[in-house]
Amino acid sequence: MSGTPDTKTPATPARRGFLGVAAAGLGGVFIAPGIQLMEVAQAATPSAGANPQVRWGMLVDTSKCAEGCSDCVSACNKENGLNPQVSATSAQWIRKIEIKQISTGRTASAPVMCQHCAEPPCVDVCPTGASFKRADGIVLVDRHACIGCRYCMMACPYKARSFVHEELQEQVADVPRGKGCVESCTLCVHRIDQGDKTTACAQACTQGAILFGDLNDASSDIAKRLREVQTTQLRADLKLDPGVRYHGL
Amino acid sequence: MAPARVAFGATPPGGRHQRPGRAGSAASARLGLMWRLLFVLLLGVVGRSALAAEGQRTPVPVIEKATAGTTCVADPATMRRTHMDLLKHQRNDTVRGGVRTGVASLKACINCHASQQTHSVTQGETNFCVSCHSYAAVQIDCFECHSSKPSGAAHTAAVPAVQTVGAK
Numbered sequence: 001m002s003g004t005p006d007t008k009t010p011a012t013p014a015r016r017g018f019l020g021v022a023a024a025g026l027g028g029v030f031i032a033p034g035i036q037l038m039e040v041a042q043a044a045t046p047s048a049g050a051n052p053q054v055r056w057g058m059l060v061d062t063s064k065c066a067e068g069c070s071d072c073v074s075a076c077n078k079e080n081g082l083n084p085q086v087s088a089t090s091a092q093w094i095r096k097i098e099i100k101q102i103s104t105g106r107t108a109s110a111p112v113m114c115q116h117c118a119e120p121p122c123v124d125v126c127p128t129g130a131s132f133k134r135a136d137g138i139v140l141v142d143r144h145a146c147i148g149c150r151y152c153m154m155a156c157p158y159k160a161r162s163f164v165h166e167e168l169q170e171q172v173a174d175v176p177r178g179k180g181c182v183e184s185c186t187l188c189v190h191r192i193d194q195g196d197k198t199t200a201c202a203q204a205c206t207q208g209a210i211l212f213g214d215l216n217d218a219s220s221d222i223a224k225r226l227r228e229v230q231t232t233q234l235r236a237d238l239k240l241d242p243g244v245r246y247h248g249l
Numbered sequence: 250m251a252p253a254r255v256a257f258g259a260t261p262p263g264g265r266h267q268r269p270g271r272a273g274s275a276a277s278a279r280l281g282l283m284w285r286l287l288f289v290l291l292l293g294v295v296g297r298s299a300l301a302a303e304g305q306r307t308p309v310p311v312i313e314k315a316t317a318g319t320t321c322v323a324d325p326a327t328m329r330r331t332h333m334d335l336l337k338h339q340r341n342d343t344v345r346g347g348v349r350t351g352v353a354s355l356k357a358c359i360n361c362h363a364s365q366q367t368h369s370v371t372q373g374e375t376n377f378c379v380s381c382h383s384y385a386a387v388q389i390d391c392f393e394c395h396s397s398k399p400s401g402a403a404h405t406a407a408v409p410a411v412q413t414v415g416a417k
Binding site for chain 2: 048050134173174176181189193
């Protein structure tokens with residue numbers, strides 16, 4: 001499977017599924033009875049805890065991001081079990097934004113999601129402590145503590161968060177979500193914690209416009225790229241130090 | 250001899266605790282009938298979710314067998330008493346700390362305990378979680394957000410249970 005975050009090949013679910021089945025089958029053959037096949041299939045390296053040495057982040061290259069393409073949005077919807085039909089009340093974890101510089105007419109296209117700020121205002125305003133930042137920089141909502149007040153939605157300058165208005169059914173097992181809670185991009189935390197090195201959107205981008213990785217690791221692809229090219233943080237004036245950076249804006 | 254009637258709110262002679270069955274006979278008969286009716290109704294309700302086993306008087310919850318060849322993280326008596334504490338402890342570790350190595354994972358529970366028929370722990374009356382929880386009259390909130398089906402099961406996008414008419 002995709003070892004490097006900058007892989008250009010789209011996700012191949014059929015192959016992933018086959019590998020999973022093959023691993024489970026082998027486990028069944030070689031391991032004594034009493035061991036669950038499920039454990040064997042998930043025997044990748046599940047996280048023993050968020051690593052404080054790591055800061056997960058993303059680099060979006062807007063020069064590669066194709067106008068009108070929404071592969072990342074579809075991949076996010078599929079990965080997290082979001083309803084792809086956009087309505088006034090639907091949850092949107094990632095949106096495609098088309099921008100235009102009025103004076104020159106130059107246009108650019110970019111996905112905008114939770115920016116995973118180092119100083120997240122959503123965390124500052126949360127009255128219950130449900131909104132929090134993990135040790136590895138991922139900003140999440142603990143739905144067990146969320147009371148749905150939506151202060152975080154008002155505090156977020158990126159409009160990254162959504163509120164779930166209706167009761168939900170058929171959630172993805174790895175992504176529990178339900179009515180009355182606020183939610184946003186999790187940087188595919190369920191994948192990262194299982195040892196996966198990329199997110200659904202980065203994997204789905206056929207243009208290779210999204211690069212995911214550890215900002216703190218100088219040898220990572222994203223850190224190297226950040227050294228090479230000029231990048232900007234959205235609304236850098238707010239000094240929130242977002243973990244998502246944009247090139248070519 | 251009936252005790253002397255006293256004004257409303259005043260303490261009757263001999264303290265506040267009056268013996269039952271001394272009220273008017275018509276009222277007590279009506280009350281008794283209502284209790285009996287309620288009992289029959291309750292029996293009907295309980296009997297649906299928790300069927301009495303053959304030769305037993307007391308209805309007990311039906312406990313569906315877990316997937317064959319699997320072992321639980323603790324013995325049944327411990328699990329019955331403390332599963333909620335185990336789950337709550339690990340949920341905080343997992344959500345907040347990113348610890349995915351704990352044994353008391355709800356997902357793992359579901360993977361073993363999902364019904365063979367409904368592939369869920371909550372859909373059918375006798376499914377693993379629902380069976381006991383309806384018997385004990387304890388509401389489970391887990392499945393408002395968490396999937397009640399094993400991971401890897403085919404799923405569609407999480408759609409609202411109630412679709413808004415005319416939404417674009």
